[in-house]
Amino acid sequence: MINLFSPYAIKGLELKNRVVMPPMCQYSVSDKDGIATDWHYTHYVSRAVGGTGLIIVEMTDIEPDGRITDYDLGLWSDEQIPALRRIVDASHSHGAKVGIQIGHAGRKAEDAEVPVAPSAIPFDSKSKTPRELTTPEVKEMVGKFRSAVARAVKAGFDTIEIHGAHGYLIHQFHSPLTNKRQDEYGQDLTLFGCEVIAAAKAEMPEDMPLILRISAQEYVDGGYGIEESIAFAQKYREAGVDIFHISAGGEGPIAAAGRPGTHAAYQVPLAKAIKDALDVPVIAVGRLDDPILANAVVGNEEAELVAVGRGMLRNPYWTLEAAAKLNKETQIPKQYAFGF
Numbered sequence: 654m655i656n657l658f659s660p661y662a663i664k665g666l667e668l669k670n671r672v673v674m675p676p677m678c679q680y681s682v683s684d685k686d687g688i689a690t691d692w693h694y695t696h697y698v699s700r701a702v703g704g705t706g707l708i709i710v711e712m713t714d715i716e717p718d719g720r721i722t723d724y725d726l727g728l729w730s731d732e733q734i735p736a737l738r739r740i741v742d743a744s745h746s747h748g749a750k751v752g753i754q755i756g757h758a759g760r761k762a763e764d765a766e767v768p769v770a771p772s773a774i775p776f777d778s779k780s781k782t783p784r785e786l787t788t789p790e791v792k793e794m795v796g797k798f799r800s801a802v803a804r805a806v807k808a809g810f811d812t813i814e815i816h817g818a819h820g821y822l823i824h825q826f827h828s829p830l831t832n833k834r835q836d837e838y839g840q841d842l843t844l845f846g847c848e849v850i851a852a853a854k855a856e857m858p859e860d861m862p863l864i865l866r867i868s869a870q871e872y873v874d875g876g877y878g879i880e881e882s883i884a885f886a887q888k889y890r891e892a893g894v895d896i897f898h899i900s901a902g903g904e905g906p907i908a909a910a911g912r913p914g915t916h917a918a919y920q921v922p923l924a925k926a927i928k929d930a931l932d933v934p935v936i937a938v939g940r941l942d943d944p945i946l947a948n949a950v951v952g953n954e955e956a957e958l959v960a961v962g963r964g965m966l967r968n969p970y971w972t973l974e975a976a977a978k979l980n981k982e983t984q985i986p987k988q989y990a991f992g993f
């Protein structure tokens with residue numbers, strides 16, 4: 654029987670268990686230079702000590718104006734590689750595998766003087782109105798994703814997650830609410846995302862899997878739902894995605910018709926729907942921090958992997974405690990054996 658502590662392998666990525674730390678921005682860069690600090694090192698490496706199978710480093714941006722805030726991580730320069738390499742190497746020494754989420758905030762880049770987006774539509778009445786990217790600029794943006802992925806590979810990451818969720822740039826391209834373009838990137842709403850995926854794959858070793866995070870449902874009135882997201886995920890799958898990480902929302906303030914995540918496991922039905930429709934591995938996320946529930950999601954084959962976000966902010970040793978609670982074997986650091 655498969656459970657939360659069964660190993661998982663896809664292509665060359667071998668995980669000791671099914672527990673994922675999802676990307677969570679720390680807004681903790683000190684000099685607005687996009688370089689990881691000691692905070693990032695301690696934060697990620699302690700989750701590796703805590704037994705996590707796969708750690709996905711927070712949204713890391715492909716250019717300065719792609720950051721949500723000036724305190725986000727970046728990979729637009731080679732100077733940003735060594736501090737990430739240090740985190741990856743130390744996490745490896747504690748048995749974790751490490752991925753990184755590569756993204757661009759588009760119209761949600763709060764500190765950009767003039768944010769860029771597929772179309773000049775602001776996020777809400779308080780946000781800056783973004784400038785519409787020209788067609789050549791969209792093509793350059795694909796190149797920037799490619800260069801950032803190349804740097805991530807150089808830093809030693811085991812997998813790459815492209816951020817296509819939460820109302821950021823790729824999501825803005827594939828949502829009819831935010832993409833009103835007249836060029837080819839408006840005729841085919843998934844063209845930008847597909848080109849980014851192909852560019853990323855071109856820089857990744859053959860046996861390294863690519864993860865794409867998507868919002869499988871928009872929460873605003875008139876937003877897309879699961880039928881539409883299955884259709885666009887199919888295109889992304891054909892472009893080269895190996896695993897989908899299924900989240901939701903982020904495109905605007907939650908509307909009356911929306912369903913924010915107030916209940917445990919609220920996004921699991923979306924993950925299962927994508928998994929079944931595409932016959933593809935998925936990561937489920939969203940209020941899965943009760944180990945019994947997380948274990949059931951894997952055991953009931955609703956998702957291959959389970960991500961625990963806020964639960965791991967509270968407790969870096971979430972995975973070790975989950976193993977104890979579920980009575981599963983896991984390697985406890987010898988220094989901490991008495992604690993268990």
Ligand SMILES: Cc1cc2nc3c(=O)[nH]c(=O)nc-3n(C[C@H](O)[C@H](O)[C@H](O)COP(=O)(O)O)c2cc1C
Pocket residue numbers: 675676677678679711712754816818819866900938939940941942960961962963964
């Ligand atoms: C502090 C914080 C920062 C986050 N930053 C990111 C991010 O960088 N990229 C992303 O895709 N999601 C981000 N998220 C969303 C989480 O990855 C996760 O999907 C969400 O917290 C739901 O999972 P949970 O209920 O286990 O916390 C963030 C969440 C939190 C709490």
